[in-house]
Amino acid sequence: MNALEFIEGVNKKNDRALKKLYDHYYASLCGYVEKLLNDSGIAEDIVQECLIKVWNTGVTFSDMKALSAWLYKSVYHAAVSVLRERVSLERLQDGSRLLEDEEEAAQALALREEVITYFYEILNQLPGQQRDILLFTLQGHKVQDIASMLSVSENSVKTQKKRAYQYIREHFDANKLHFLLTMIFPKNQFS
Amino acid sequence: MDWKDIDDLARRTVVNMANRLSREDEGQERENEDRIVRELTTPRVFEEEIRRRGKYDGNKAFRQVLAKKRRRVIGRVCAVACSLLLVMCGVWLFWGESRQVAEQIPIVYGVRGNQQVILQLSGGERVALGGRDTMRLQEKDKAIEVKGGVIAYTPEEAETSGKREDLYNTLFVPRGGEFRVELSDGSVVHLNADSELRYPLAFAGDERRVYLKGEAWFEVAKNEEIPFYVVADNVQVRVYGTSFNVNTHGMKTVQTVLEEGSIGMQSLASSREVWVQPGQLAEYNRADGEIRVREVDVRQYTAWREGVFYFNDKTLEDIMGELSRWYDMEVVYVSDRGKELHFSGFLKRYEDVRKILATVTESTGIKFDIVKNRIIVN
Structure with missing residues (x-):
């Protein structure tokens, strides 16, 4: 939808x-x-x-x-x-x-x-690790801390952050006007 | 600004917010940053906002209106409505609880209820290991220490390994229990309820091999020369040093989920080994003997060892199965209709079962009765 x-x-x-x-x-x-x-x-x-x-x-x-x-x-x-x-x-x-x-x-x-609302919705559809990284960032954790919490490299945290940003930017691209709610629960639960 | 601008501006601001969060020069102010972005990216503010909203249940509100509108057409329609509401309701629960996960719930090893953890020694003798007691056992020349739900074998000396005959111990963890085994090579196995592990006192020869029934989390000590095998039902998992979860509790499949490193999984009947990458679930299908690999949310399969149940779009039947193993209770369904309802959320494992069920009732409307050792699902 x-x-x-x-x-x-x-x-x-x-x-x-x-x-x-x-x-x-x-x-x-x-x-x-x-x-x-x-x-x-x-x-x-x-x-x-x-x-x-x-x-x-x-x-x-x-x-x-x-x-x-x-x-x-x-x-x-x-x-x-x-x-x-x-x-x-x-x-x-x-x-x-x-x-x-x-x-x-x-x-x-x-x-x-x-x-x-929009940010929360988009967070919920990000791949698990990207979502976690943004969540930790929202909690005020630095790249370094996040890397050690998730046992990944700092570079990979940075990359994931960038990917998350790309994803969000694309989805809120005014020309596309994606409507997010459809994707929170990808399966069609209404049939 | 006009009321009409809200939607456009909101979309644009979300992008700015993501941009800010993804930047590496954290903490530096930029003058043109929107005030809202600044506010919401201030540590904990966004989280607090979401938490504050948690008390507003859109699904419930929708349901109320729907119920009024549809008062005459009950029955089937209502069941459909309920199931879709159930599917949606997990989200807030998940967010509400997720911080507590980060706070690290201390793991309580041992057993709840009356059953005991049993260690079977190499001679067949069985010893009951009290949940929290300290105990020292001796097997041949090998000391075994049991303390607070952890059983530890003294590490192997390099010279003696390879010459020892295979002496096996087996640890039985009953329903409602949880135990940790520290093997002689330094690998750690965290056994979930209703599970058993058979392993040698010391690893000999050119491989390390253990046998599992049930569910366990493995943290295998690195050793490139001597591979570590987990044999679980009809499946063998080969690893060199990594952490992963193996579960044979499923009626239809044996599941392996990998957190880091890489492992190979093969059915004992076949020579083909399937490689599994971090973030993937490998499932051995008991019916057709095939192994299938897919990407999953790993936390769903591993949260148990952090003291949490994490359900992501699981059916009520699966959830109740896990609760019944953990709380050692039988589950009885008044009707089959609810079994297929989906549910998501975090629940604390060490909470009283009544509390857990109350949480489920609160967000799903499903009522439970507890009669002696039975959970009755209405």
């Missing part, structure tokens, strides 16, 4: 595409709202409500861009209204404009969540 098929599936409310919708967006949207509101319980409610809208209403999307934009924007507005309610309940004056003026910051935060 590539990006086009995915979007088409979402527009047609196809279960397989909707499953992928949840795989890709659920945790990242929840994490996002949690950061906006500092509340994980409400986060799940907001996100579920928003995703069900995709499922149950006639809303359609032209591409991934439009879908990501719609989802993040929707949960952002929902979070803002929750925040407003909270503020009015507490009759506070200062916090009332907290998020409205900060759409820019909220967008940057959304971007960050999407980066995490």
Whole structure:
């Protein structure tokens, strides 16, 4: 399933595409709202409500861009209204404009969540050793340490890192627009 | 920036992030680096983010909506949905636990349960080796030391080797056990539960040969002149110095997985030797006698010796088979339907079986009952 098929599936409310919708967006949207509101319980409610809208209403999307934009924007507005309610309940004056003026910051935060999702997905499809090496690197280990942990040479760690980078670059090549989710579990589990 | 840019920018940033991680001049700041890339590549930040997301279960959320939508069409459809959910659910579990693997779980040799590790001496005498006791045995002029689940043979002196008659010991490790053997040539064998190894007190002649039933991890001491053979069921593995895993527990196949070096595997009925490279699994098919080699995630086959069960897209039946050997319990299925469900994840081997099963239940929804020595799979 590539990006086009995915979007088409979402527009047609196809279960397989909707499953992928949840795989890709659920945790990242929840994490996002949690950061906006500092509340994980409400986060799940907001996100579920928003995703069900995709499922149950006639809303359609032209591409991934439009879908990501719609989802993040929707949960952002929902979070803002929750925040407003909270503020009015507490009759506070200062916090009332907290998020409205900060759409820019909220967008940057959304971007960050999407980066995490995409990076996590691509990590999961890298060959085992490349994945481990990137993981160790993310944990702050140096090439030297990684080489000794995996009992390989430093050069081979460097080579594997470069390969991983090549792989990632190719997959996110804007012209190809690979859609990653299909490859996390290569076998077709939906038949 | 606009909401519409998020997807494009996210893709581009991921590439930048990979670029940064792959660079050799680590640690040096570049002004044009995106703030997000900087943040996420800061040690442990990305990991922390993934961990934080672990509590959000997209599969469960999807399932809930699906269940509402499909309330009328239960039965078959539901089974399919469940199985695909199960397949997906392993991933977060894997990530959640993977750091603990890096932290190194201390290996606990010995046995859980009532059974004992038995050492059969060359004269046929059988000695029970207490799980954690210290013991000194004497076989002819050879001292054998048993300590904390490790049995060690004194290293061979160069002059005496080659003249000794073959005296064999056999170590039996019961279900629920795990034991380490240090052979006279310095090779180390880590025996898994329900396994046995037969080996000479000292290696004589121009080869080193041991016999295995069950599963063991070998770290063979290098010796280019004297090859080391593992005979396991109908298969012989030839090595010169390397680490690898051999497993005869499979109903259909005998498996060998290589971590480093290289080995040759051949069936005893044939003269053709198949070469196995690191990262490969060689499987001897009991039915047709053929050996097939393929690339695998080696950790799946070797994680057990680090105190972890690591399942990557394994069927429930395989997983329960391994748990039953380790916990010495019988597994009973209420129905066959669940057996083929796939599952991935890390589990700690030294955890109580109830805890392990609770983890499986949590992520799969499959319920287990424990009645005496039986695990009942619902």
